[in-house]
Amino acid sequence: MARLVKKTAHAPHKVGEHMICMCGLSKNQPFCDGSHNLTKDEEKDKLYWYESEKREEIEQESDGCCGGCGDCQCQEGK
Numbered sequence: 001m002a003r004l005v006k007k008t009a010h011a012p013h014k015v016g017e018h019m020i021c022m023c024g025l026s027k028n029q030p031f032c033d034g035s036h037n038l039t040k041d042e043e044k045d046k047l048y049w050y051e052s053e054k055r056e057e058i059e060q061e062s063d064g065c066c067g068g069c070g071d072c073q074c075q076e077g078k
């Protein structure tokens with residue numbers, strides 16, 4: 001079984017002296033390893049797949065819905 005989780009953060013969250021990964025890309029979970037820098041130029045309305053530090057843009061549903069994060073166009077005006 002597999003699970004896809006959408007992450008939209010581009011920076012870690014500081015907890016005490018630790019930096020916790022919020023982007024989901026760190027290879028040293030739950031701690032930040034700097035991999036979030038790969039996300040800095042992501043476009044807001046696009047969806048990406050990351051693997052081995054390579055990024056691929058993924059086609060979204062035709063209505064642009066991403067599943068209810070509140071960031072996509074389908075949530076505007078609600």
Ligand code: FES
Pocket residue numbers: 010011012013020021022023024025026031032033034035036037
């Ligand atoms: S926030 Fe994920 S690697 Fe830094």
